[in-house]
Amino acid sequence: MFTGIVQGVAQVARITDQPGLRSFTLSFPTGFAQGLEVGASVACDGVCLTVTRVGPGDQAEFDVMQQSLALTTLGALQEGSRLNVERAARDGAEIGGHPLSGHVDFTAQLASIRQPENNHVLRLAVPERWVRYVFAKGYIAVNGASLTVAECNRQEGWFEVWLIPETLRMTTFGEKGVGDRLNIEIERATQVFVDTVREALDERLGPLMPALEALLKGQGSSVDELAQPLPKRLS
Incomplete structure (x- = not known):
């Protein structure tokens, strides 16, 4: 598990292609790899990877399967690319962000950037099947x-x-x-809540669901709005 608090930026030192996978050697900030062992987990731009070799210095190697390369931004990395990294959370660690699994759900395209004073605003385009899990004031993991x-x-x-x-x-x-493109992991509790509510409505309303969806759409709302977790609707 990870907390979503990025601990540093790593750089791709070497890429090696092998049958069925690609190996990345990452150079970490000084001290990041202290105590890191083979088998440990590190979130790399939000993707949970397993250490396959440690060293020399502040370096470690990771093997990435073809499926992960295709579903995340890791497939586009080149030597010299930089990425956000976080080591796995220890028992009792403070969770400054929210619990993350390191399992990326989809990639979103950066649609626009605004820079009001002392802020940097990113607008990300979301595939239709995933937008139902995104709510204002809710958590989301980006890279x-x-x-x-x-x-x-x-x-x-x-x-x-x-x-x-x-x-x-x-x-x-x-x-x-x-x-x-950036890696996105939605908040699991929100996904479970939304899916449970939608399934309950579908089970109870059956053929009336399309009529309800049409009615809500005409009012500028949706079934997904109804499924929004209550604390977030009140925040």
Whole structure:
């Protein structure tokens, strides 16, 4: 498990292709790899990877399967690429963000960037099947960083996050440009809640569900809005 608090930025030192997988050697910030052992987990741009070799110095190697390369942004990494990293949380560790599994759900395209004073606003386009799990004031993980959704538009399929200077300093977000893709992990509790409510409504209403969805759409709402966890609707 991870907390979504990025601990540093690593750089790809070497890439080696092997049958069925690709190996990455990452160079970490000084001290990051202290005590790191083979078999340990590290979140790399939000993707949970297993250490297959440690050293020399502050380096470690990871093997990534073809499926992970295809479903995440790791397949686009080159030597010299930089990525957010976090080591697995220890028992009793403070969770400054929210619990993450390191299992990326989809990649989102960076649609626009705004820079009001002392802020950096990213607007990310969300595939239709996933937008139901994104709520304003809710948690979401972007490239391994636990962030709060500032605004969400389900009809247009996007959400925004606001980044403070400290977040930009500790991550690679300041290096991203419009059109780049980022790894997204939705909050699991929200996914379970939304799916449970939708299934309950579908089971009870059956053939009336399309009529309810049409009615809510005409009022600028949706079944997904009804399924929003109550504490977040009140925040």
